[in-house]
Amino acid sequence: MNFVIEFYRLRKEDGAHATLDRISLEAPNIDAAVDVASSLYHTLTMPQVPDQVRICDWGGRELYVGPASGTEPAAL
Numbered sequence: 001m002n003f004v005i006e007f008y009r010l011r012k013e014d015g016a017h018a019t020l021d022r023i024s025l026e027a028p029n030i031d032a033a034v035d036v037a038s039s040l041y042h043t044l045t046m047p048q049v050p051d052q053v054r055i056c057d058w059g060g061r062e063l064y065v066g067p068a069s070g071t072e073p074a075a076l
Contacts, residue, residue, distance in 0.1 A: 002026055002058045003033040005040065007050035020046045030055065030063050037064075 003025045008017040021044060027033040037053050055064040 001029065001033075003030075003063070004056045004058065005033065005037045006054045006056070007037075007041070007044070007046060008052055008054070009048055010051040017052070020048055020050050034064055 005023045005025055006019055007021045008019045010017050023040065025033055025036055027036060033055050037055060041050065041053065051067070053064075053066060054062060056062050
């Protein structure tokens with residue numbers, strides 16, 4: 001399956017977010033994509049430390065949203 005992983009900063013006051021990095025990925029399922037996102041959080045060099053990660057399918061449908069660190073995920 002093809003996924004898009006998006007790392008972003010979240011401003012809690014108004015819910016605005018700024019995308020820090022977006023990566024295309026092929027993985028067998030959403031669980032594997034979440035594992036890759038967690039690994040990338042620790043290895044990618046981004047301009048800022050992301051707060052959240054969102055994983056979508058190629059059609060833009062959100063499949064996962066949660067803390068970028070991989071702790072306490074909030075699957076959709």
